[in-house]
Structures are given as C-alpha cells and as structure tokens.
Amino acid sequence: MTNPYLAGAAGRCPRCGEGVLFDGFLKVAPACDACGAAFTKADSGDGPAVFIILIAGFLMAFGAMFHMIAFNPPIWVLLVLWLPLTVIVVLGLLRPMKGLMVAAQFAQNASQAGGDDVRK
Numbered sequence: 002m003t004n005p006y007l008a009g010a011a012g013r014c015p016r017c018g019e020g021v022l023f024d025g026f027l028k029v030a031p032a033c034d035a036c037g038a039a040f041t042k043a044d045s046g047d048g049p050a051v052f053i054i055l056i057a058g059f060l061m062a063f064g065a066m067f068h069m070i071a072f073n074p075p076i077w078v079l080l081v082l083w084l085p086l087t088v089i090v091v092l093g094l095l096r097p098m099k100g101l102m103v104a105a106q107f108a109q110n111a112s113q114a115g116g117d118d119v120r121k
C-alpha cells in the first residue's frame with residue numbers, strides 16, 4: 002500500500018504511487034497516467050504558500066539573523082547569500098508541499114464545496 006502523503010510529496014500519484022501528479026512545474030495533471038485516478042477535484046489553493054511562508058520564513062530569517070549576529074558580515078554579503086538562498090528554498094519546497102496538500106485532499110476524499118457535492 003502506497004503512503005499517499007509520501008507519494009504526493011514526491012510528485013507521484015497518491016493512489017498508486019506510480020503515475021506523475023504534476024503536468025508541468027506546479028500544474029496538477031487531470032488524472033494519473035498509471036491508474037487513472039482523477040485529480041480534477043484536488044485544489045490546494047493557497048495552502049502550500051502558507052506553509053512555505055511559515056517554514057521558509059522561519060528558516061531564512063533565523064539563518065540570516067544568526068549569520069549577522071554570529072559573524073557580523075558586511076550587509077552585501079547577507080544580501081548576496083540569503084536572498085538567492087531564500088528563492089532556492091522556496092522554489093524547492095513548492096512542488097513537494099503542493100504534492101503533499103493535493104495528496105492529503107485525495108487521501109481524505111476532500112473536495113471543494115460545489116459541483117456535485119451540492120444537492121440540487
């Protein structure tokens with residue numbers, strides 16, 4: 002049995018763990034190319050961004066402040082080092098975090114209110 006959370010974080014289908022979850026860098030594929038699971042209902046919305054802001058914000062702010070206090074480098078060293086590092090960390094976290102959130106929705110059978118959830 003595939004762990005849907007690990008598979009999602011790795012960019013794999015949360016149901017079978019074989020097919021790819023993404024169709025591009027962050028665009029979720031319409032369905033799994035291995036087992037046919039539909040990803041159309043999964044919409045992570047702002048979820049990944051919130052967690053990345055909290056996680057990367059803490060790591061980068063703490064790291065830069067620790068660096069500044071411990072080594073007292075010139076300000077340009079801080080900018081040249083920590084700004085690109087922040088971009089790299091954020092871009093590195095985006096895909097796994099979005100995959101994790103889509104997989105969590107898929108595993109919990111969650112969907113957006115509306116469409117066929119609403120009784121007519």
Ligand SMILES: [Zn+2]
Pocket residue numbers: 014015016017018019020033034035036037038
């Ligand atoms: Zn699949």
